[in-house]
Amino acid sequence: MISRGSRLPVMWKRILTVSVLFGFCRLGALGVLRFESHSGAIVEITARSLRPGEMLLALFRPAEEGQEARLTFLRKSYDFHSGGPAGKRLALVGVDFLTEPGSYRVEVVFSDTSGRKETVQKYIRLHERSFSRRDIAMDPRLVTPPAELEERLARERTILAEVYRNAVPEWLGSGDFIAPLPDAPKLNFGEHRLYNGVPRSRHTGVDIPAEAGSPIRASNSGQVALAMDLYFSGRTVIINHGLSIFSVYCHCSRLEVRTGQSVARGEVIAAVGSTGRSTGPHLHWSVRARGARVDPYSLLCLGLE
Numbered sequence: 001m002i003s004r005g006s007r008l009p010v011m012w013k014r015i016l017t018v019s020v021l022f023g024f025c026r027l028g029a030l031g032v033l034r035f036e037s038h039s040g041a042i043v044e045i046t047a048r049s050l051r052p053g054e055m056l057l058a059l060f061r062p063a064e065e066g067q068e069a070r071l072t073f074l075r076k077s078y079d080f081h082s083g084g085p086a087g088k089r090l091a092l093v094g095v096d097f098l099t100e101p102g103s104y105r106v107e108v109v110f111s112d113t114s115g116r117k118e119t120v121q122k123y124i125r126l127h128e129r130s131f132s133r134r135d136i137a138m139d140p141r142l143v144t145p146p147a148e149l150e151e152r153l154a155r156e157r158t159i160l161a162e163v164y165r166n167a168v169p170e171w172l173g174s175g176d177f178i179a180p181l182p183d184a185p186k187l188n189f190g191e192h193r194l195y196n197g198v199p200r201s202r203h204t205g206v207d208i209p210a211e212a213g214s215p216i217r218a219s220n221s222g223q224v225a226l227a228m229d230l231y232f233s234g235r236t237v238i239i240n241h242g243l244s245i246f247s248v249y250c251h252c253s254r255l256e257v258r259t260g261q262s263v264a265r266g267e268v269i270a271a272v273g274s275t276g277r278s279t280g281p282h283l284h285w286s287v288r289a290r291g292a293r294v295d296p297y298s299l300l301c302l303g304l305e
Ligand SMILES: [Zn+2]
Pocket: 001, 203, 205, 206, 207, 283, 284, 285
């Protein structure tokens, strides 16, 4: 959902975007926490910032052959998979945007081939994050869909649930995530949404206003888990990057990929449009990480390459 805002010339918008993203990158990839076993194996966690709605990257470097590590945080456990930089193994840890700020324990269990285990614990402090608020005037039929649509909506909910259940236990991405469009995003991740004055939902993605027809690029490599027209999100592409990380691209005018095919990072997957529940041409871009809803821009500078 967007309103056409600034009328900056395209070139200036691009320059602004590049500097904004560069700023994100300089802030990002902060060394946050380091866990070390007696044998010298290391797990290091980095992130753009430590707030609800951010993606954390954990990298594991074994000290000897056959060593394993397992990380537990916010009641989820993570194994490490090949695909990290410099031969390190990786885990991607999403912090859902509704997580309460506060101090949380992170536990890493190192194990070796002889079955010996060593547990290292540390605490991460999640800082407050403020979310914007927006009242949107909207066709009442789109806010509360008519009863005859219930069957279609139920079918679409089932399809989406199946897409997100398909956990590929390996990393399909290649290097760092990129923005799907060069245009400047709105800072509306997690926004409180009111439709015609009534609080309805939270905005779990980021809107990127762009010219209708602009090419949308895959943020990272993976498999197209869904490419179809949905009632709310319009023409939609979902890419499965493995490890239960999904990127979602909504309101497209045209889809350039089919369900099941592989895509490379940067490949054109769709064109910007205003299909579904939308008030103007833009891309609604979101990311899910094992069910956690995270700001997609927190993935851009993680240091995956
Ligand atoms: Zn949106």
